[in-house]
Every structure is written in C-alpha cells, then in structure tokens.
C-alpha cells in the first residue's frame with residue numbers, strides 16, 4: 692500500500708472561540724471526558740517529551756493519572772532517562788492524540804516531583820505484581836536478558852511472602868504545571884481549528900493559529 696494514498700477527512704466537530712472555556716483546564720476536562728467515553732483504555736495515554744541530557748528531545752508514552760488546576764500527574768522511575776532529563780531541565784511537553792475525536796492537545800509545562808504521600812498512595816493502589824515489578828526494575832538501565840528480570844521479580848516475590856513491597860524511593864510522581872495549551876480539532880479540507888492558551892502572569896491569553 693502506498694503511504695501517499697493514506698488520507699482522511701476530519702468532519703466530526705469544530706472548536707470556536709465563542710464556545711470555549713476561558714480556563715484551558717475546563718476545556719481539557721471536557722475533551723478528556725469525551726475521550727474516555729469514546730476510548731476508555733487509551734484516552735489517558737500521553738506522549739511526554741523531555742529535553743535529553745544530550746540536547747535531543749525524547750518522547751515516550753506515559754499514563755496520565757490525575758489533573759487539576761495544579762497540573763498533570765504521571766508516575767515513573769526518577770532514575771529513568773526521563774527522570775534524569777527532568778532533573779536536568781524541568782521543561783516538558785505532553786501530547787494527547789484522540790483519533791476517534793479527531794483531536795490533539797499539546798501542553799508545555801514545568802515538571803516537579805509530587806510529594807511523597809501522593810507517590811505512596813498511588814504506588815500502593817497498584818496491583819501487587821506491578822508494585823513488585825516497579826521495585827525490581829531499574830528502568831532504562833541495560834539488562835543482560837529477559838531471564839534476569841524474571842528472576843529478580845520471582846526472588847522479591849519469594850522474599851516478600853505475600854507482603855507488599857515498600858515504594859522504592861526513586862519511584863514516584865511528577866506534576867506538570869502548564870504554561871501553554873494548544874487544542875486542535877480536525878476540520879474539513881485541512882482547515883483545522885487551533886486554539887492556544889498562553890499563561891501571561893495570572894491570566895490565559897487566547898489566540899487562534901492557522902492550521
């Protein structure tokens with residue numbers, strides 16, 4: 692199949708200045724609810740982009756676990772590549788793509804670690820095996836083979852005798868405080884709607900961009 696012939700029209704909805712919320716988090720909430728209704732399993736997947744130690748931007752998918760006026764929360768290993776990148780430069784991008792709704796949202800923000808209680812609470816809400824896996828995985832470090840991981844996983848399970856592991860100190864949440872949002876709604880003939888909210892002191896400046 693020729694990739695050049697892959698093409699679709701976007702006709703599902705529109706995003707107009709007259710009916711948007713003045714607070715971007717309210718528009719995000721509306722879109723997230725609609726995304727969850729249309730695709731409950733993957734709506735919270737978000738591409739997180741960090742500025743790597745080598746200067747290259749690097750993206751990977753994480754799962755959004757909470758959002759509020761304060762920002763957007765995901766959980767990870769603080770010693771992973773993304774964790775080290777964030778410690779070096781707190782500027783990150785978050786990019787949601789909801790194809791069923793013909794929508795994307797881009798967020799730029801500053802990431803900082805959530806407090807320990809937030810990390811503990813979420814860590815212990817995860818299934819037992821996921822907690823064990825997080826405890827034995829030095830995320831983003833090189834491993835010799837699959838058996839190495841499976842053995843470590845089984846060893847810790849044996850040691851724990853059904854007790855739950857402690858949250859590793861290097862595993863926890865990040866809160867991304869947004870400074871910019873871009874909401875994109877696909878439209879007919881590629882004349883898409885793009886509305887940007889940019890933080891200016893305490894208010895959000897709103898503008899429309901050409902597609």
Ligand SMILES: Cc1cc2nc3c(=O)[nH]c(=O)nc-3n(C[C@H](O)[C@H](O)[C@H](O)COP(=O)(O)O)c2cc1C
Pocket residue numbers: 736749750751752753754755765766767768771772773774830831
């Ligand atoms: C659907 C999906 C959800 C994921 N959720 C997370 C997550 O919430 N936290 C996380 O650390 N990694 C998650 N990952 C794995 C990351 O994409 C990535 O492989 C890992 O965090 C290591 O990234 P890094 O080496 O850039 O730090 C997820 C991957 C996929 C495909």
